Amino acid sequence: MSSAGDAPADPPLVTVEVKANARRLAAVDAAAARLGLHPGLTLADAQARVPKIEAVEADAAADTALLAAIASWCERWTPFVAVSGPDGIVLDITGCAHLFGGEAALLSAMTERLVATGLTACGAVAGTARAALALARWRPGRVVLAGGEREAVAPLPVEALGLDAEAARSLSYLGLVRIGDIAGKPRAALAARFGSALVERLDELCGAASPPISPLNPLPVYVAERRFAEPMGDEATARAVLADLARDLTGVLERHGEGGRRFEAAFFRSDGAVRRVAAGTAAPLRDGARLAALFRERLEALADPLDPGFGYDVIRLSVTAAEPLTATQSGFDAEPDGAGLDQLVDILSARLGPRRVTCLAALDSHIPERAAVRVPAQKAWRSREARAHTSLAHDWAEPTAAGAPLARPPALFPAPEPVETLAEVPDGPPLRFRWRRVLHEVTRAEGPERIAPEWWTVLDGNRPGLTRDYFRVEDTEGRRFWLYREGTYGRETSAPRWFLHGLFP
Amino acid sequence: MHPEQAPREDLAALRRRIVEMERLSGPPDGPARPRLSLGGPLDEALGGGLARDALHEAFPAEKGNAAAVLGFALALAAGTRKPVLWVRQDMAALEGGDIYGPGCAAFGLDPSRLILVAAADAADTLGAAEEALGHGALGLVVAEPWGSPRLIDLTATRRLALRSERSGVPSLLLRPGADPGPSAAATRWRVAAAPSRVAGDVPAFCLGPPAFALEIERNRLGPPGRFTVEWNAHARRFAPAPRRALPAAPADRPVAPQPAGTSHVVGWRRTG
Numbered sequence: 003m004s005s006a007g008d009a010p011a012d013p014p015l016v017t018v019e020v021k022a023n024a025r026r027l028a029a030v031d032a033a034a035a036r037l038g039l040h041p042g043l044t045l046a047d048a049q050a051r052v053p054k055i056e057a058v059e060a061d062a063a064a065d066t067a068l069l070a071a072i073a074s075w076c077e078r079w080t081p082f083v084a085v086s087g088p089d090g091i092v093l094d095i096t097g098c099a100h101l102f103g104g105e106a107a108l109l110s111a112m113t114e115r116l117v118a119t120g121l122t123a124c125g126a127v128a129g130t131a132r133a134a135l136a137l138a139r140w141r142p143g144r145v146v147l148a149g150g151e152r153e154a155v156a157p158l159p160v161e162a163l164g165l166d167a168e169a170a171r172s173l174s175y176l177g178l179v180r181i182g183d184i185a186g187k188p189r190a191a192l193a194a195r196f197g198s199a200l201v202e203r204l205d206e207l208c209g210a211a212s213p214p215i216s217p218l219n220p221l222p223v224y225v226a227e228r229r230f231a232e233p234m235g236d237e238a239t240a241r242a243v244l245a246d247l248a249r250d251l252t253g254v255l256e257r258h259g260e261g262g263r264r265f266e267a268a269f270f271r272s273d274g275a276v277r278r279v280a281a282g283t284a285a286p287l288r289d290g291a292r293l294a295a296l297f298r299e300r301l302e303a304l305a306d307p308l309d310p311g312f313g314y315d316v317i318r319l320s321v322t323a324a325e326p327l328t329a330t331q332s333g334f335d336a337e338p339d340g341a342g343l344d345q346l347v348d349i350l351s352a353r354l355g356p357r358r359v360t361c362l363a364a365l366d367s368h369i370p371e372r373a374a375v376r377v378p379a380q381k382a383w384r385s386r387e388a389r390a391h392t393s394l395a396h397d398w399a400e401p402t403a404a405g406a407p408l409a410r411p412p413a414l415f416p417a418p419e420p421v422e423t424l425a426e427v428p429d430g431p432p433l434r435f436r437w438r439r440v441l442h443e444v445t446r447a448e449g450p451e452r453i454a455p456e457w458w459t460v461l462d463g464n465r466p467g468l469t470r471d472y473f474r475v476e477d478t479e480g481r482r483f484w485l486y487r488e489g490t491y492g493r494e495t496s497a498p499r500w501f502l503h504g505l506f507p
Numbered sequence: 508m509h510p511e512q513a514p515r516e517d518l519a520a521l522r523r524r525i526v527e528m529e530r531l532s533g534p535p536d537g538p539a540r541p542r543l544s545l546g547g548p549l550d551e552a553l554g555g556g557l558a559r560d561a562l563h564e565a566f567p568a569e570k571g572n573a574a575a576v577l578g579f580a581l582a583l584a585a586g587t588r589k590p591v592l593w594v595r596q597d598m599a600a601l602e603g604g605d606i607y608g609p610g611c612a613a614f615g616l617d618p619s620r621l622i623l624v625a626a627a628d629a630a631d632t633l634g635a636a637e638e639a640l641g642h643g644a645l646g647l648v649v650a651e652p653w654g655s656p657r658l659i660d661l662t663a664t665r666r667l668a669l670r671s672e673r674s675g676v677p678s679l680l681l682r683p684g685a686d687p688g689p690s691a692a693a694t695r696w697r698v699a700a701a702p703s704r705v706a707g708d709v710p711a712f713c714l715g716p717p718a719f720a721l722e723i724e725r726n727r728l729g730p731p732g733r734f735t736v737e738w739n740a741h742a743r744r745f746a747p748a749p750r751r752a753l754p755a756a757p758a759d760r761p762v763a764p765q766p767a768g769t770s771h772v773v774g775w776r777r778t779g
Contacts, residue, residue, distance in 0.1 A: 343622075343642065343644045345642070346592070346638065346644075347622065350639070354625070354627075358625040360624075362618040362621055364608055364618070370609070374607060398618055398619070399609055401612065401740040402613045402614075402741070404716065404739045404741045404742065405716055406716060407716060408717060409613050410610040412607055412614050412616075413574055413604035413606065413607060413610065416605055445702070445712075446703055446713065476702065476714055479700060480699070480702035480703070480720075481571060482574070504610065505577075505604055507575050507577060507578020507579070507614075507700065507738070
């Protein structure tokens with residue numbers, strides 16, 4: 003498949019890139035090709051041959067984005083879609099073709115749809131990705147049955163191997179211009195003369211080897227989809243269809259004894275745009291109503307809402323991650339404890355984003371700001387029991403004994419705030435300090451609690467930071483603060499700075 | 508639909524009906540009304556504790572008491588055994604500091620019971636809190652919007668109050684840095700920090716446990732009142748503060764810098 007540009011305009015259109023120290027044509031449209039222009043020609047030559055051509059700069063990034071969008075759109079045929087090179091898309095249609103009336107029908111339907119959007123597209127079906135790519139380029143429209151690749155690629159030029167120009171030229175010097183010429187030659191000699199790459203490519207072309215292709219999007223575990231004969235543009239119907247699909251998926255998940263952790267809804271618009279919306283859950287989910295509610299929440303929260311345009315022709319709901327889920331017997335009288343919360347966490351995560359719904363986890367560090375971390379509740383809430391098995395295995399401290407002040411403040415500033423302080427030198431507590439332009443007179447102070455930098459976590463070349471002396475202080479109003487002096491006086495610094503790190507109630 | 512679901516829904520409906528019948532038949536403020544015990548003097552004044560099926564709101568007594576307001580919410584959270592959901596507007600966290608796990612643990616609130624939700628604006632904050640109040644598995648829902656947006660009015664607070672009433676999950680509207688406006692809350696608290704009152708042989712310059720000057724400014728279910736209390740992190744309850752304020756803390760004049768070597772420096776209680 004290739005996309006050389008939009009519908010041919012009146013003057014021939016070419017794109018230009020700088021290559022080998024010259025401005026050369028990168029791609030030409032049909033009109034320019036008819037006039038004998040071809041990629042690789044310098045722009046000066048091309049203008050000499052055809053004075054009235056329209057030349058625009060090639061935009062590789064835009065090409066890649068367009069190709070990715072086309073590939074994404076192609077997922078309506080099969081979930082396994084990969085991008086190949088600057089202008090190729092590979093679809094693994096194993097087990098999909100019969101849904102569309104066979105391989106030949108699928109190929110022609112696909113090509114027609116792409117051509118209808120104004121692209122130039124050619125395609126082929128073969129047993130291996132490389133054979134299909136080569137046929138699409140040199141013999142478009144071919145459908146090669148399994149085992150027929152060797153015969154089908156025989157008349158193709160050796161360039162179809164995709165080797166560099168040097169190798170292709172030396173092959174043609176030897177009179178080997180067609181794939182068929184090489185295919186019969188002794189392989190050991192070929193490998194010795196041209197390297198093992200040629201033999202590998204030859205095997206892939208002839209269907210003897212099939213290297214793995216990595217799909218654009220992870221393959222879904224389960225899929226439910228609805229196709230519309232006519233593009234469907236009603237938003238309410240789209241949501242109703244999504245709820246139906248959620249119910250369909252529930253049945254499939256139940257049969258396999260699994261629940262989904264991540265879901266993706268894909269809306270394929272008839273004009274080629276695809277909108278994907280993903281949602282995750284805190285625990286394996288196998289409840290159609292809850293799944294539908296989750297996506298309702300997610301669609302509400304979209305920053306740019308769904309735009310049906312001229313209508314959707316496929317709506318698909320897929321499970322992208324699943325986990326085993328056994329049916330649990332709930333008690334007769336007791337409300338199932340965790341279930342409501344999992345659902346709440348899912349809904350809030352879908353509405354506000356998973357990073358905004360968090361739990362606290364303890365880490366093993368003396369540095370106050372590193373002693374706790376926030377983890378998305380969808381990951382952490384369920385795994386609280388399993389925490390002992392993870393690297394986060396660390397318990398929270400016991401509550402402070404009655405009659406004692408808190409050892410750590412419940413409110414901590416992630417970036418300690420500098421304060422102006424009057425304090426005793428060298429290591430006394432602050433006597434008064436100014437924080438956020440308010441002067442506080444210290445009436446009580448406790449400390450210092452010395453916290454040294456963690457030299458063992460410091461990488462080479464970085465300075466380990468300075469020792470901190472923490473003080474708990476109280477001002478005349480009874481407000482309490484956690485202040486620290488950075489650096490020991492005389493040893494680490496001559497002018498220690500003071501910071502406010504937390505607030506005590 | 509899941510086969511288990513239908514009977515479960517029936518059960519929930521039955522349970523709701525029973526609760527409804529009990530509420531109608533029992534005395535409005537009788538012992539049947541679920542309470543969140545706060546301890547000592549507060550429980551006496553409130554008739555057994557804070558009403559669970561109601562909205563409560565807390566304001567700072569004056570500017571600069573945001574940390575005390577936060578502490579009051581932590582105390583309420585520590586008083587329940589169930590998970591607590593805390594919705595904070597981002598601005599509140601920027602102004603008052605992030606909620607810090609080790610500090611919560613020291614305060615007596617197990618941080619693993621906390622679900623923290625960060626909301627971008629007041630509308631998200633109230634929306635998330637409303638959503639959470641529908642789930643009976645929670646012990647408390649705290650909503651902490653920032654400032655005084657016009658959004659928080661009688662209607663918005665009424666919605667929260669109704670949701671609390673329906674689910675029996677108490678809700679706390681935390682308003683550090685705001686002035687009270689019309690509200691449907693059952694109680695309104697004014698929270699300030701109180702100076703430490705240490706007793707016994709502890710040196711006078713040492714800090715005591717967290718101390719609050721609480722005022723019930725408005726109370727739909729009882730009389731208002733003022734209390735000076737200390738928080739007991741171990742028992743997870745408020746206790747009356749000791750009467751005797753120590754004379755060593757001169758509140759009316761600045762502390763003069765003292766020469767090194769006096770008792771002020773040698774007597775530090777070591778921490779950590």
